[in-house]
Amino acid sequence: MREKMTEKECPLQFHDFKPVDHSKLCPRFTQILSRTEEEGIGEEELDTIQLELETLLASVSKRMRQLEGETQVLIDWQDKKDKKGSMGKVHKDSDHPHSGKRGRPEEKASTKKFKGDTASTSSSTGKWGASASTSHSTPSSHSQSGPGRPKSKQANIQQKMQEYEFTDDPLDVPRIPKNDAPNRFWQSLEPYVADITHDDLKVLEELMKPVEEESEYYKVPPLGKHYTHRWAQEDLLEEQKEGARVNEKGKSKSALGGSSSANITETSAMLKKVDSNSQKSRDTETTCPFGPLTQRLVSALVEENIMTPIDDTSLIDSSTKGEGQSGEASSSSPRSSSSRPFSVPHTRALEARIREELINQGLIESEDQTGEDTEDEVLSELKKRQAELKALVAHNRSAKQRLHKLAKEEIRKQELRQKARVIDNEVMDCFRKIMAARQKKRTPTKKERDAAVKALKEREAVMKLLDS
Amino acid sequence: MRRGRGPASASSTTSSSSALFGGESATSSPALDTRIPDLLKELHQLIQQTQEERARSEHNLTNIQKTHERIQYEQKGKSKGTSTAVSPYFKSKLRGLYSTAKADAEVEADLLRKCLDKIAQIKAIRNERRIAAKSAGIFMEQEPPRKTMRRGVLMTLLQQSAMTLPLWIGKPGESPPPLCGAVQAGSDYVAKPGDKVAARVKGPDGDEQWILAEVVSFNTGTNKYEVDDIDSEEGKERHTLSRRRVIPLPQWKANPETDPEALFHKDTLVLALYPQTTCFYRALIHAPPTRPQDDYSVLFEDTSYADGYSPPLTVAQRYVVSCKESKKR
Numbered sequence: 001m002r003e004k005m006t007e008k009e010c011p012l013q014f015h016d017f018k019p020v021d022h023s024k025l026c027p028r029f030t031q032i033l034s035r036t037e038e039e040g041i042g043e044e045e046l047d048t049i050q051l052e053l054e055t056l057l058a059s060v061s062k063r064m065r066q067l068e069g070e071t072q073v074l075i076d077w078q079d080k081k082d083k084k085g086s087m088g089k090v091h092k093d094s095d096h097p098h099s100g101k102r103g104r105p106e107e108k109a110s111t112k113k114f115k116g117d118t119a120s121t122s123s124s125t126g127k128w129g130a131s132a133s134t135s136h137s138t139p140s141s142h143s144q145s146g147p148g149r150p151k152s153k154q155a156n157i158q159q160k161m162q163e164y165e166f167t168d169d170p171l172d173v174p175r176i177p178k179n180d181a182p183n184r185f186w187q188s189l190e191p192y193v194a195d196i197t198h199d200d201l202k203v204l205e206e207l208m209k210p211v212e213e214e215s216e217y218y219k220v221p222p223l224g225k226h227y228t229h230r231w232a233q234e235d236l237l238e239e240q241k242e243g244a245r246v247n248e249k250g251k252s253k254s255a256l257g258g259s260s261s262a263n264i265t266e267t268s269a270m271l272k273k274v275d276s277n278s279q280k281s282r283d284t285e286t287t288c289p290f291g292p293l294t295q296r297l298v299s300a301l302v303e304e305n306i307m308t309p310i311d312d313t314s315l316i317d318s319s320t321k322g323e324g325q326s327g328e329a330s331s332s333s334p335r336s337s338s339s340r341p342f343s344v345p346h347t348r349a350l351e352a353r354i355r356e357e358l359i360n361q362g363l364i365e366s367e368d369q370t371g372e373d374t375e376d377e378v379l380s381e382l383k384k385r386q387a388e389l390k391a392l393v394a395h396n397r398s399a400k401q402r403l404h405k406l407a408k409e410e411i412r413k414q415e416l417r418q419k420a421r422v423i424d425n426e427v428m429d430c431f432r433k434i435m436a437a438r439q440k441k442r443t444p445t446k447k448e449r450d451a452a453v454k455a456l457k458e459r460e461a462v463m464k465l466l467d468s
Numbered sequence: 469m470r471r472g473r474g475p476a477s478a479s480s481t482t483s484s485s486s487a488l489f490g491g492e493s494a495t496s497s498p499a500l501d502t503r504i505p506d507l508l509k510e511l512h513q514l515i516q517q518t519q520e521e522r523a524r525s526e527h528n529l530t531n532i533q534k535t536h537e538r539i540q541y542e543q544k545g546k547s548k549g550t551s552t553a554v555s556p557y558f559k560s561k562l563r564g565l566y567s568t569a570k571a572d573a574e575v576e577a578d579l580l581r582k583c584l585d586k587i588a589q590i591k592a593i594r595n596e597r598r599i600a601a602k603s604a605g606i607f608m609e610q611e612p613p614r615k616t617m618r619r620g621v622l623m624t625l626l627q628q629s630a631m632t633l634p635l636w637i638g639k640p641g642e643s644p645p646p647l648c649g650a651v652q653a654g655s656d657y658v659a660k661p662g663d664k665v666a667a668r669v670k671g672p673d674g675d676e677q678w679i680l681a682e683v684v685s686f687n688t689g690t691n692k693y694e695v696d697d698i699d700s701e702e703g704k705e706r707h708t709l710s711r712r713r714v715i716p717l718p719q720w721k722a723n724p725e726t727d728p729e730a731l732f733h734k735d736t737l738v739l740a741l742y743p744q745t746t747c748f749y750r751a752l753i754h755a756p757p758t759r760p761q762d763d764y765s766v767l768f769e770d771t772s773y774a775d776g777y778s779p780p781l782t783v784a785q786r787y788v789v790s791c792k793e794s795k796k797r
Binding site for chain 1: 511515519558562574576580587592632640666725761
């Protein structure tokens with residue numbers, strides 16, 4: 001993986017952090033700067049200044065965001081390299097300073113409420129008895145919560161169930177299993193409405209990371225051996241094997257083992273010789289160093305007249321007179337090149353010039369790049385799929401980022417809700433104390449009243465935060 | 469269909485407000501007189517400070533630029549096959565540079581925000597004065613100042629107020645507040661005196677129209693607003709309306725580059741101010757603004773066109789609010 005890390009491209013974007021050129025974009029701003037203290041600013045200039053300051057501020061904010069993004073990328077990159085072997089996941093506790101604390105109050109609360117923490121209602125009566133005393137007070141506070149608290153909802157259901165059952169308890173023990181359905185239903189819902197944990201956030205972040213494996217999907221592998229060559233070679237090998245097997249009835253196997261590998265190299269050598277032979281014959285006979293366009297052009301201009309070779313020179317002359325500039329360029333070249341040996345770079349440049357000229361004249365279209373690809377259907381398909389992959393990856397990445405942002409928001413809100421729950425309990429405690437005092441027929445002490453007022457105020461504050 | 473609104477209104481320019489102000493003495497106070505020049509002085513100083521800060525941080529930014537170039541040059545210089553990764557030395561150097569640049573940018577942003585706050589303060593004071601003058605000015609003859617306000621001037625005022633609507637530039641992680649662009653106000657939001665709103669009033673001929681108006685007061689007892697038509701001729705001035713007939717206009721512009729979700733999307737039904745009038749009509753968003761100073765492009769519902777909609781017209785962010793009513797009979 002280390003090799004992959006060094007090969008892949010740098011994820012930094014190297015934003016251009018040039019500051020706003022205020023002399024160009026904010027003329028009023030610049031003008032004010034040059035004024036002295038006495039001259040000051042006029043009231044009527046406020047509007048223009050406001051617009052210019054807003055422009056400056058917008059560019060500064062954008063810069064800050066980019067800087068933050070880049071810094072985060074750098075941190076992740078470095079941490080990934082450092083903690084490759086040991087940890088495995090980057091710890092981003094700078095974002096979630098209270099991640100550790102968050103899990104614990106939840107746990108404590110839940111264990112306090114129902115010890116054992118099983119969702120089934122086939123719990124013992126002893127458990128009901130223990131939690132019956134708390135059941136009266138807690139459902140009221142829990143019932144106000146939204147759907148985002150399944151654990152407490154479960155507790156709610158359980159306790160409601162327990163309340164319900166508590167009255168019938170001595171008589172209707174066998175009826176309990178029938179009422180299991182709502183419990184099972186809420187249980188099945190739990191994964192959908194459960195609170196988001198920091199682990200989920202980490203999973204999201206992990207999901208956003210892996211970009212490394214994709215680079216290999218974008219590579220276009222080099223063309224392998226053409227199937228005709230390969231099949232030809234394999235066929236030849238087969239035949240050799242057949243032949244060898246026929247001859248085997250007298251030879252030892254070890255000799256054969258040695259010769260089979262030799263056979264393979266032999267066959268490839270043979271095939272190569274065949275190919276090169278055909279190539280050579282093609283070379284000597286028909287291959288011309290001039291590009292295809294040049295050849296076509298010249299062949300169009302030169303009249304095939306085998307019977308009168310003497311007229312060739314005159315024909316070439318007439319063709320030069322007859323044609324335009326493109327004709328001239330090409331017809332002059334055979335004349336010159338017939339006197340000289342073919343020089344390859346010259347022909348390539350010539351081919352390119354002719355091509356350009358023909359495109360300018362509008363005689364051919366510059367589509368030969370795509371032409372090459374359309375012949376290779378596999379390549380075009382591969383390219384199409386790569387483009388799809390790229391689009392999908394980008395779309396996924398943006399969706400994941402959005403999700404990540406929303407998850408962060410949600411976690412923040414959850415923490416607030418958690419705090420609200422805790423404060424609710426405090427309020428309930430104070431309420432109970434006051435009720436107890438009233439029952440004892442004495443007025444609640446100042447301390448109790450103060451505690452109640454404080455708890456109520458805290459709750460209001462948290463509720464306001466939650467609503468905003 | 470389009471109601472042309474007459475001239476003359478009570479929303480005055482600074483010159484006429486100072487004329488009104490000079491005339492009466494009931495609500496004036498000498499403190500206000502000196503407040504604005506003081507604030508202007510402070511603004512001037514702040515602006516100077518901002519520029520100093522910017523000049524300072526520019527040095528760091530050029531450093532970053534140079535480091536970028538070096539890194540990119542080294543990456544390109546190495547041939548394919550060898551490592552193209554950024555060396556740890558560069559990484560740590562970049563991190564240090566980025567953190568200084570971030571700190572600088574924060575300071576600069578702070579200063580800029582202070583400047584903008586000062587400007588908002590000055591504007592608020594001016595606005596207070598104007599309202600105070602208006603309410604006191606009922607007792608003096610105001611025909612001359614009013615008649616000087618002609619239609620063109622009113623339109624220019626409207627345009628100016630749309631342009632100078634403050635742009636919401638949140639810190640990274642902040643989401644746009646209510647009444648920024650398309651973000652709706654809370655259900656218990658009460659518009660303050662001086663806020664501009666879209667109000668549905670019954671005209672003298674019985675039909676209802678959404679007009680541009682300014683809040684005078686809100687009566688918490690009866691839950692009704694008192695609004696002033698900003699383009700007021702005789703008999704069209706003050707209306708008393710229930711809350712659901714009043715829609716507050718946005719108090720901030722949304723920046724399309726940083727908060728595109730605070731803008732109305734294409735094909736949303738909105739109420740938009742028809743250009744060169746002071747009435748709101750139903751429209752569909754054709755295109756949201758692309759830059760902070762741009763306007764929405766909207767299609768007004770207009771039965772005089774073949775497809776039922778006008779060609780795209782531009783309306784500033786300030787004068788576009790969401791439309792909650794269904795299609796009327």
